[in-house]
Amino acid sequence: xxxxxxxxxxxxxxxxxxxxxxxxxxxxxxxxxxxxxxxxxxxxxxxxxxxxxxxxxxxxxxxxxxxxxxxxxxxxxxxxxxxxxxxxxxxxxxxxxxxxxxxxxxxxxxxxxxxxxxxxxxxxxxxxxxxxxxxxxxxxxxxxxxxxxxxxxxxxxxxxxxxxxxxxxxxxxxxxxxxxxxxxxxxxxxxxxxxxxxxxxxxxxxxxxxxxxxxxxxxxxxxxxxxxxxxxxxxxxxxxxxxxxxxxxxxxxxxxxxxxxxxxxxxxxxxxxxxxxxxxxxxxxxxxxxxxxxxxxxxxxxxxxxxxxxxxxxxxxxxxxxxxxxxxxxxxxxxxxxxxxxxxxxxxxxxxxxxxxxxxxxxxxxxxxxxxxxxxxxxxxxxxxxxxxxxxxxxxxxxxxxxxxxxxxxxxxxxxxxxxxxxxxxxxxxxxxxxxxxxxxxxxxxxxxxxxxxxxxxxxxxxxxxxxxxxxxxxxxxxxxxxxxxxxxxxxxxxxxxxxxxxxxxxxxxxxxxxxxxxxxxx
Amino acid sequence: xxxxxxxxxxxxxxxxxxxxxxxxxxxxxxxxxxxxxxxxxxxxxxxxxxxxxxxxxxxxxxxxxxxxxxxxxxxxxxxxxxxxxxxxxxxxxxxxxxxxxxxxxxxxxxxxxxxxxxxxxxxxxxxxxxxxxxxxxxxxxxxxxxxxxxxxxxxxxxx
Numbered sequence: 001x002x003x004x005x006x007x008x009x010x011x012x013x014x015x016x017x018x019x020x021x022x023x024x025x026x027x028x029x030x031x032x033x034x035x036x037x038x039x040x041x042x043x044x045x046x047x048x049x050x051x052x053x054x055x056x057x058x059x060x061x062x063x064x065x066x067x068x069x070x071x072x073x074x075x076x077x078x079x080x081x082x083x084x085x086x087x088x089x090x091x092x093x094x095x096x097x098x099x100x101x102x103x104x105x106x107x108x109x110x111x112x113x114x115x116x117x118x119x120x121x122x123x124x125x126x127x128x129x130x131x132x133x134x135x136x137x138x139x140x141x142x143x144x145x146x147x148x149x150x151x152x153x154x155x156x157x158x159x160x161x162x163x164x165x166x167x168x169x170x171x172x173x174x175x176x177x178x179x180x181x182x183x184x185x186x187x188x189x190x191x192x193x194x195x196x197x198x199x200x201x202x203x204x205x206x207x208x209x210x211x212x213x214x215x216x217x218x219x220x221x222x223x224x225x226x227x228x229x230x231x232x233x234x235x236x237x238x239x240x241x242x243x244x245x246x247x248x249x250x251x252x253x254x255x256x257x258x259x260x261x262x263x264x265x266x267x268x269x270x271x272x273x274x275x276x277x278x279x280x281x282x283x284x285x286x287x288x289x290x291x292x293x294x295x296x297x298x299x300x301x302x303x304x305x306x307x308x309x310x311x312x313x314x315x316x317x318x319x320x321x322x323x324x325x326x327x328x329x330x331x332x333x334x335x336x337x338x339x340x341x342x343x344x345x346x347x348x349x350x351x352x353x354x355x356x357x358x359x360x361x362x363x364x365x366x367x368x369x370x371x372x373x374x375x376x377x378x379x380x381x382x383x384x385x386x387x388x389x390x391x392x393x394x395x396x397x398x399x400x401x402x403x404x405x406x407x408x409x410x411x412x413x414x415x416x417x418x419x420x421x422x423x424x425x426x427x428x429x430x431x432x433x434x435x436x437x438x439x440x441x442x443x444x445x446x447x448x449x450x451x452x453x454x455x456x457x458x459x460x461x462x463x464x465x466x467x468x469x470x471x472x473x474x475x476x477x478x479x480x481x482x483x484x485x486x487x488x489x490x491x492x493x494x495x496x497x498x499x500x501x502x503x504x505x506x507x508x509x510x511x512x513x514x515x516x517x518x519x520x521x522x523x
Numbered sequence: 524x525x526x527x528x529x530x531x532x533x534x535x536x537x538x539x540x541x542x543x544x545x546x547x548x549x550x551x552x553x554x555x556x557x558x559x560x561x562x563x564x565x566x567x568x569x570x571x572x573x574x575x576x577x578x579x580x581x582x583x584x585x586x587x588x589x590x591x592x593x594x595x596x597x598x599x600x601x602x603x604x605x606x607x608x609x610x611x612x613x614x615x616x617x618x619x620x621x622x623x624x625x626x627x628x629x630x631x632x633x634x635x636x637x638x639x640x641x642x643x644x645x646x647x648x649x650x651x652x653x654x655x656x657x658x659x660x661x662x663x664x665x666x667x668x669x670x671x672x673x674x675x676x677x678x679x680x681x682x
Contacts, residue, residue: 172568
């Protein structure tokens with residue numbers, strides 16, 4: 001344990017010395033600017049930076065890339081809250097409650113909460129990473145397809161808590177999301193499914209254009225059709241309620257939820273291939289489930305911002321674990337990082353985790369610094385950023401639509417992605433207008449591939465006699481936890497199978513209720 | 524009218540899902556196992572929903588005084604009525620006038636490319652829909668074009 005502490009101290013002194021600190025600072029600022037554009041994130045910036053940094057020494061490269069991984073998350077959530085545009089895919093979960101808060105004039109509170117949850121979540125992830133480094137060789141082999149399957153089911157069951165008004169519509173939307181997640185190659189047989197004979201769909205539906213369409217474009221259409229003057233409905237800045245400080249305080253008020261969400265983020269982050277999107281969605285669902293009837297998730301509950309933000313930033317620490325210890329990347333960012341390590345002759349594994357541990361800690365401190373720095377910059381910008389919610393929609397709509405189109409195009413350089421975005425925009429608008437819960441659709445779309453792949457793997461492995469589910473401790477623990485949370489949710493609120501969700505505004509008044517039941521209030 | 528629109532959307536979802544069911548049945552047995560498990564209940568659920576929609580339409584559920592659900596609570600009209608501020612409201616137009624704007628952007632991008640197309644879109648939108656002054660609209664358009672050229676052409680080299 002002493003060598004870990006010594007390496008941590010050495011890494012700290014390296015990162016926080018002049019001129020080394022310039023690398024993480026520059027990386028953070030670059031990532032923050034870049035992540036405003038949806039579809040582009042720290043990952044894109046990392047890809048662009050690889051050829052530029054090829055001649056550099058490993059240490060500055062690791063410090064820069066650590067900052068690029070950590071710096072992109074806050075601005076991504078800022079656009080999700082203010083404009084309903086997720087800067088990065090994991091920020092999509094923040095939109096569900098962040099944007100309604102902005103619509104209610106509480107953008108500053110949401111931004112403050114997001115910044116604090118991000119900074120503290122990343123700290124949690126980094127601490128977990130440091131604590132788990134010595135335990136890595138024991139922990140990672142415990143997780144396999146059955147455990148991932150339970151996590152996927154856990155995520156999918158969250159749909160029950162967010163479908164709101166009509167269970168029928170919620171389940172149908174989840175089914176549709178699952179079906180669209182099956183587009184592309186079948187993981188078992190390799191057969192091509194639902195591609196309509198086009199090459200474009202063989203890799204499956206890209207999440208970024210779908211997210212942009214279902215939320216950003218759909219909201220833009222709604223703004224145009226409704227003729228609202230501003231997002232918040234108010235034209236004066238002094239009428240915006242809440243403050244960034246209130247948002248920061250909310251993290252401490254719901255500290256238990258923060259710890260749970262960060263834990264989910266760290267655990268999901270360690271699972272190779274899952275990434276922050278799954279972490280944010282699972283944490284959001286868990287927050288909605290644990291809130292029970294007290295929550296008004298989907299219509300501006302601060303906990304709906306706190307949970308995905310904490311999980312999304314905590315996952316960075318978790319994702320570094322398998323990457324550095326076994327060369328198994330936990331997310332797209334860490335996959336690129338792995339490539340960079342290999343390019344610079346650094347091989348993940350025992351050597352990196354022992355003799356080269358100070359290098360690892362330089363990366364960790366850089367990640368830590370960038371998360372805090374982006375959150376502090378974000379907090380100081382909360383006021384100016386919230387002005388966007390009182391800007392005229394006639395001036396705001398063109399940039400939103402252009403951002404959506406450019407983000408979809410920049411993702412893969414295909415105009416078909418732009419058409420897909422606007423096509424899903426129309427579908428998303430119709431879903432919103434006729435009360436079909438978009439959240440259920442998105443959760444199923446995100447978790448569908450993980451569910452199907454691990455179901456096949458688990459069944460095949462069991463058929464071959466390679467695994468016995470009841471002898472796997474991690475599987476048993478996760479299965480018991482899943483059953484417990486479902487039982488708690490049901491017994492506490494009768495959440496599953498309910499036909500209506502009481503919704504309350506922040507001021508305690510009830511929002512306008514239809515005289516007759518209006519289906520699909522799960523937005 | 525709203526009830527008909529609502530049923531129409533459900534019907535289109537049902538048609539799409541039935542199409543997916545047909546495609547699923549044509550897949551090899553190993554590839555259709557999980558999708559079939561999802562798509563059959565999906566079609567049944569959508570049938571049930573369509574039935575509910577049509578029944579609701581007949582009994583006049585949806586064409587009554589049910590308010591439109593929206594994420595914004597203090598509606599602009601309420602603010603304006605309360606004399607809160609000069610709500611520079613975009614004139615509410617029928618939804619059919621929204622569709623050309625939504626499809627206009629990808630269409631212009633397809634015709635003129637991802638740099639010039641969006642630039643022209645911004646000019647047209649600000650001038651025709653936002654009724655902004657020519658100078659502002661032109662400046663917005665030039666900024667958009669330059670920004671997209673810088674991002675997509677120079678930095679990302681995707682065009």
